[in-house]
Amino acid sequence: MKRRTFLSAVGSGLVTAAGTALPKPALAAGSTEPIKLGLLFSQSGTMANNESLLKDTALMTIDQVNAKGGVLGRQVQGVVVDPASDWPMYAQLSKQLIQRDKCAALFGCWTSVSRKSVLPVVEANDSLLFYPLHFEGEEQSKNVVYLNSPPSSSVLPAIDYLMGDQGGNAKRFYMIGSDYVWPRTINKMLKGYFKTKNIPDSALRERYVPFGQSNFQTIVREIKDFAAQPGGQAIVVMTVVGDSIPAMFKEAVNQGIRATDIPILGLDVVDSDLEGLDTKPLVGHLSCWCYFQNVDTPQNTQFKSDWKNYVTAHGLKHRPDMVIDPMVSTNLGINLWAQAVTKAKSTGTDAVRKALAGQSMVDPAGYTVKMDPSSQYLWRGDMIGSINAKQGFDILWKSKDIVKPVPYSPFIGKA
Amino acid sequence: MTTLPETAARRNWTLSAFLSKWMEIGIVPVLILVAAYLPFAYFAIPEASALHMSLFGINLIGQIMCFALLALALDLVWGYAGILSLGHGIFFGIGGYLMAIYLLNSAYAETNVLPDFIQYMGTGGFPTVWKIFSRLDVTVLITIVFTALVAGVFGFVTFRSRINGVYLSIITQALTYALMLLLFINDVGLGGNNGMTGFTNIAGLRIAGVSTQIGLAVCSCVVLVVAYVGVRYLAHSSLGRALIAVRDDEARMRFLGYRTHTLKLIAWCLSAVIAALAGMLYVPQVGIVNPTIVSPQLSVEIAVWVAIGGRGTLIGAIAGAILVNGLKFWLSSQLPEVWPFILAGVTLVIVVAFGNGVWGTLKAAGEEANR
Amino acid sequence: MMTGRWLFLTVLCWLLTGMSTSAWAATNHSALLAAFCATDGNKATALEQFVEAGVSDETQDQAWARLIVDAIRNSALVCNSSGLVTIQGTPPLDAATLKTAANSNPGDSPYVPSIVMMRKLMVASAEIDLFSGQRDTRADAARQVDKSFALLDPAIITKAIKRERDPDIASVLTLAMAKRGLGSNNRADRLAAIKAVAEVPSETARTALANFVAQDSVRSDPEVLAAVQSAIAKIDTSLSFGRAFSILFSGLSYAGVLLLTALGLSIVFGLMGVINLAHGEFIMIGAYSTYLVERFMQAHMPGLFDAYIFVAIPVAFVISAVCGMLLEFFVIRFLYRRPLETLLATWAVSIALIKLVQVLFGSQNVEFVTPGFLNGGMQVSPGFFVTYNRVFAIVLALLIFLATFAVVRLTKLGLLMRATTQLRDMARCLGVAAERVDRLAFGLGAGLAGLAGVVLTQIASVNPSMGTGFVVDSFMVVVLGGAGSLLGTVVSSLALGEINQFIEPFYGAVAAKVAVLLLIVLIIQKRPQGLFALKTRV
């Protein structure tokens, strides 16, 4: 087989590394050596504090799977690497995980940019990347499993709510985001959506700040200005990420903005961003995810206590009493993968992909999530959370049932 | 380099002496051997054997070669003309981005899918300027010219107004920083923070293809060899000596009737072009280009590679780059926590204790032995 | 005639409310709660009932209503499936009796008020406060009611005005009532309202009028239209002044940051010629020292907690100064002859420091509890709102600069510093203990960076790599100002700060930064020695 690879490669130059690298785990099925899962989460650099949460969640879940006897009678082993928040390194290490470590599948990435740098690698090697974050959508690869909602199924309901009576009939929208693909795409979609609601462009404003921007003086002043214009209630759709979130909130509070005057819908705000902030003046600002840790279900109580025990048992730096949506997504991802492998009786990409279609389970948010057979997106519930005085979110609104994921939003004019 | 054949007769052969004299030529066949070995190591040698190299490893070597090229470029201006540029990331970046534009063009030609950043910018297609970059050879040519032009303009103005030493370093760093910030803006139209990715083919070959990847790695080695030979020739011509003279006492050179800023400009532009070539080779191998490749961090790091290897010795620069990056790739996957400390420690020791780096020290020892 | 009608109305309202309240005391609270919790019931009306209770004369009703409204605001009120209504807490209380609740079933989550409801709640509790005993409470409440005059309940306000003893509060309330005239169709009311609203120009006032003028009934009435338009014009002018001031102000605060971060460098680089790429890390060290001080005081002397920022100033200075001297002793002093090597060495130090802090504190942002007196800000003039943390930064920057200037210009150390750093060999010959002076100078530079760190904890995010962002800027400031000239540093940071903030509103933060960087590079081309440098021999 080596020789054939050699010839064909020389002949056409079109043989992928898959030829040599991937069949291994597929063939090895039934043997007793552990099945490897690549965990591609940064433990250093700007993304470290977020992604290391997911790394440990993944390891915890793998332990749980193994505790239940592993899959196909084999133990599962997580191979941890550190891309150090350096986007090209993600591509680099994903290659290493697939080709050198022969991982059956990858779990990883937080930012879209990291996913996009891994994408060509998993496609070239025909492997699977399980991606636990909500993101801009507009993408569908047979080599990526999307565990969180695309905007059209998570963001739009929240917008609708704010435009309704309960939300205060928002008529004007100030969109402030970090300058990269996720906010840009979200806002493009929103603009398309607002058109259908006959909201004039004069009632919209779009601003972007660089990553890690911490000075929001000018922006907040502009927001106050914007809100003072006639034409109805103004709200802020905030898609800034990371360091910028607390900075933006602080400045807004300092300049006297309250949710009752100008509500802020922070699409990427999770409990961890509120750590250390005095949230009393922030009460009422909103966020929307598929899961908030205050949701009251037995599954959630279970998951939260599992996490608490795991953190304390392994003496991890994380807060034991804080669980955020991406962690839940990671957990779901690994479990669904395990189910799929068991069903397929193989770890080969194709088999797993087939088996994955239609897999379902009950998630901590209380919904029965299920994998969309066509798009490889996960059907999940949707929630709107309202910041409370206790640095957390109260659940303001829940979708009745799981929402159909729409990868390609109809509101984004295709170029 | 300063010892000449006739004295070689009365050498007493020490290792350092041998290395310092012969490796400067010897590195050429070594690199060529590596280049020749790569495809062999992948295809012919069975996976079981220790000599076999995974595509991953080969790809790594390819990238490291690009860094070595980058270090070589910096050593030319720093080691010889005495210009410590903290802005070579700019030229690296220019090369990388222009290459990326070409790759996107050819990807579009194949798949007919526009990259997402073009889509959400809503321009509905590539800027017309990009059409020029639809062929590899043309792209390479334009990149060389363009880089030389940019470097030329900056160099001319700066050297003219006699900005040098510390000030020049700081200015170049500021410019690098500025460029990075610019590239982060999506409205600039180069993909912002995500940069550009999703390349499918280069010059008709599938970019992820084994032989393409190996080919690129080999190509990097070859370019490195060629660049090394060229730069070494220049360094040993009396133009090179003039550069050294400028480095050590620019004013004096003026009183000898030299237009020192012209001398510097020549070295500067050449170096910039080499850096750009490094970028062009680097991007298709990592499969993504984004603003971090013009981060001030990287640009300083290049200087560190050179310093560690020993500046003004070309081969030292190459050795330094290979050493540091090899270690980096190895360690940052093994024990990421420790890597920065090691790098810092080594740099400090070298800078404080052995001013002229590993190779420089070796050389000195070598000449000591010959005296 | 007009007033007559008002009088009549108010009397009527008063009678009504009076009756209802007296009727009130009898009926029990649980009915109200039931109404509020009823899935089909209208929460808004239920809330009004609570308020009525709150403003009734029965003190225990008042107290109860106050408690319930607060409970709802803090989303602590639970409508149990069992029909029982409880207030979350330990122990949970029965909302009706305020006795410890028998059992509140965990499955039931509290009622979370929507934004609209929150607005109502805000007014509601303000309205209740209007009847409290404390004057200040009433004053605040009045201001609150005035701010959201559109939502207030006229009956209650009139009642409040009637019994209000304090003329100021009363007048505020009357103003609020008058503003409601915007809603009426009576021209006189409208004109009065316009006058009332325009009295204190502000963004909200403008919004109110702008929305008002959008109505056709207003457009059709030339007199009102004229009035409202002139009012809007008046507001706009004062707002635009405010806007100009705010730009100047933010420029000033940006300049303050630049000055702080550059000051240390202007000594280390400007005077000593050391390219300290670890400068940013000294800033970071200063910030983390502040963090330690904060944690410590929170744990051991919570009483004085707010003062931690001042305690941190000397601590941060000393810690980073010591780090600086260590660096000088172990590395820099070997490199004074080779400035470019100091660049590499300090870079190495910086990455090591960053990693070290990452290992010790983790790479995430450390969050600071802002001292009370730095929270919020004040409306200086319409449209010109200054936040206290920025004022703090500016003031501190100024003080620190003056101190540094004094040290360098007036003290013996300063003299020795300038001597050694400028004519190293000469000073040595003159028997100046150059080594010690160098160390002190470098320490001073590092210490100043540390101080910058202290201030930055209040206005920027603090993490191990925070320093890298400041290095380039600081160098630019020093280079532009002219190496070794403290005044130059001030001037250049001022200029850069203002320019930057002037550009930002139009082209955004990044463009502003880039523009400034390029500008500097251009200036350097013309004046390689910076703005403030003397023409000297060689």
Next chain:
Amino acid sequence: MTASASNTAIYVSGLNVRFAGFAAITNLSMELRYGEIRAIIGPNGAGKTTLMDVITGKTRPASGEVFLDRVTNLATLDETSIARLGIGRKFQKPSVFEALLVRENLELAIRNGHGYADMLRSRLKTEYDQRIDEVLETIGLSSEGRRLAGTLSHGQKQWLEIGMLLVADPHVILLDEPVAGMTDHETARTVELIARLKSPARAVVVIEHDMDFVGEIADLVSVLHEGQLLGEGSMEKVRSDPRVIQVYLGR
């Protein structure tokens, strides 16, 4: 020789130079002629070196003229162009390129900044090579040609620098304290060397403190004091000049 002695090489008139306030040279006028060796003496801060800086274009005068051959105004040119006009200078502290070989130093001097493309061709023109050999002979470093200039003794460096002037064969040579810190033996050799520099087509200017040395070499001596010309003439004449004695020799 007497013929050429009359024609002016450097013509300075009404020269003023200021640094941050203080006046280094005030209203100085003097002529340097071909074929003579001129010594310029004066206490520190008299403006000797500053004068050289002005002639070689290192410093721009506040006012006044500096002409070469009465035609080219040097005050408007930069160092490079002035050097290319054939004005060579030797600095006070030996400034040879220590990282280069002795030969390479001379090579740089002989190329005199012409033809960068040509410099890429490593081989040197044979006539250049011969010239360099001669000069090495003259400065007595023939056997040191392949040594690093940095390894030379102080005196040898001084000679090498003079050699660098010789190979370039300039019309005007300015020497700033050529024998400072030399042993008597070295000084003697330097005197010979400088004597060789003298030719009808060349003006040689020497700044020196060592009076005996000046006496040995100089045809004419100019005394500067506080940026002004105090006196001019033969050594004897100058020595006997009371003002000179008072401000300078007196001490």
